[in-house]
Amino acid sequence: MSLNYSTLTHDNWGFGEGFSLGLTQYDSTSNLLSLSSGEKYRLARGSDVIRHQKLKHLRFTFTNGRDDSQGYQLAWKDGKVEYLTLVGHDFFTVSRIVSPLGHAVNLNWDFGGQIPILRTISDAYGELCSIDYRDNGATVTVWPQTTARYQLDFVLTNSRWLDNVMRRSQDASPLSWQMHYSQAGGGQDTRLLSAVDYPTGMRDEVIYQDEGLRFPAASGQNNYLPVVLKHRHLPGGGQAESETEYRYSSQNFLGFNGNFGDWAADSDYMYTTLTDYRYDSTATTYSEQGKVVVKRTYNNYHLQIEEEVQRDGVTQRSETEYYATPGVFIEGQPAQFLLPRKTTQYYIDNAGASRQEVTITEFDEYGNPSRQVAPDGTVTETVYYPAGGEGSACPAEPNGFVRFIKQKVVTPQTQ
Template identity: 30%
Template structure:
């Protein structure tokens, strides 16, 4: 059974982290920029990402994928290259789809199929437009075949349509005909990604697999420079346990297993969560080793503690069905160096997976960040205002553990329109910024995103008799 939660929507060459919401360890490999059309774009960031909640092997190893948008036509699961996922009720060509869990108007999805040819279009608020089409060897999933930037320049993505039920990207070209990326799958155990092939700036990354697991990533610089990975499997899902870098630095990860993991509400099922995470830059020098131990509240991001029963997966976040306003869950990370705790971070989240509090204790000093959102009490997700996931008031305070009377605080307040655009911002120093936007009716994609004016009002003088700073006003045409 898959696990769906919008907590997953919030995760150098290798970037790794333990998500304080879910307790999952994730890893991504940043790939070179495509630099398409003589640097005219579009700018499509590419990275190989590891998701322990995936059993799929798309040619890069179980759990690994090239982070591109895709649309599973049935049941209508849309995954964006930004990392977000949404269930889409597609009402056919020319009809507006229903995306229940999409609040902010950050993208527009449309079915542009004609006749028997299925095509889908995603217009992003940032200006990128993607055309998705199913391939001959798997008509159940639409993948990007064309990506166009705000300037009109584009790139074309071509796939291997010979391998049954497995759509694999083969190359990306720009409008000049230049091949930006070529991917070859010479065997089931090796994948080669070559950027700018047949040029002096060609760079090849080699991925070696064992039993469908990505175990080795060799860099373009030398066959002696590579990353090595190892895993454990729980319920058929891959969980990384070791990551070794080319300098022989090592990360090791152990998990709370069985009943020690996150409990699914109302059923006898548990999800492993990170217990200990070691970072050893120099395996021989213990003074460089950092250990982080994680503990989690019984209430969790799956909805345990709400009284709900975890049901059949339908592509939506089941915690969003909860209407109470007092539910929260938390995680605690204790960082050790030389066997002593030097920093503790307690992160607390609400029923919508929004971080409401983060308390960091370091060497007797305490920093507390509390965030109030534009959430309306006692309303479930579908009745919340569009901008409710954006911060209303952020308060930062600093105190000392042995003397709570010593300290300071600052506060920032922000308002938004229904499209997620900042309208007003009152900063901690007393300055206030007011923004106005052009109507979406004037935008080719009908986004309300273009600034019309910005006015900055200065803070009041700190003492009587001081001159008032000027008001700065800017207009955009």
């Protein structure tokens, strides 16, 4: 479990606006499924069908196979299974996680009136974590039933914004993390995390640009999405500082200056058909090691298709081709459409001399690598057992995935 932060949400799970625990949850009002991996999907209303899921790396189903009265079951290809149950009126939160070996942890939730709040985490040996909430924050106690227990105290400002995190234990001095914010657009109601002071003396700080990314005309929105303009990293302890400046193309991940049809609040405006739409960002880092410029370019499926790094007059450029087929609606894209098919690395020195390396990769519909041709010509081929198993050689995969390796053959270049 980790604490995540996003400027795009004002939800407060007890740790401050924008902060969440990174656990799987499903909001049946918005049909938004947020996974512990960071992936987000929309479900077809009233069903367990994930929209736009092509790769068979997970399976999200009704626990009883019919409806959501007993919640949902999320099976991952690696063998982990998460069970989601209803908390309050609209939220399904993960209440049990079972590892591939059968070990389980249980999560106990309450409903805080607007969103669920996590109370305890336990396993077969006892309570692993407990959380107590108050108006101005929360206290997390780890291993509460042991002598090794420690606490994390989260203090909020105006019951909304995380101000400080304090770690307390019986055998060590307290450790403190201090948060700082800036007002987006000069307003007092929307605050963006702008700096963090660490107990080691390190500090990270960012400067935002209010007039950042523009929304497409189809959205009807004339405002901007703020972006990070500059990031300063101050390690402390006499170590050298570094500073990174960011620039963004006018075209962006929102789809500005693109024509992708009608705008819908519950869909990705650009995620219909693969086109030649591109957007990019450039990060320039200054440090005692010199200047490094990194430019990244993406297509309208938000896949990085090119990265160019310039350092000391030397350029390294990576170009990636994916399984995604141009001009085809997402419904007709192959299961592997987000996976790389070919990667070309270019190396250019300050005298203009260059070389390139090409890597070819193939994947099956479960995301398993099945074939790779390395730059030196070495071929690696991998064969997997079927989901139903193969006699005494391999048992059936419990959740119907193809993931157990049957054979791997590495053939070096012969010439």
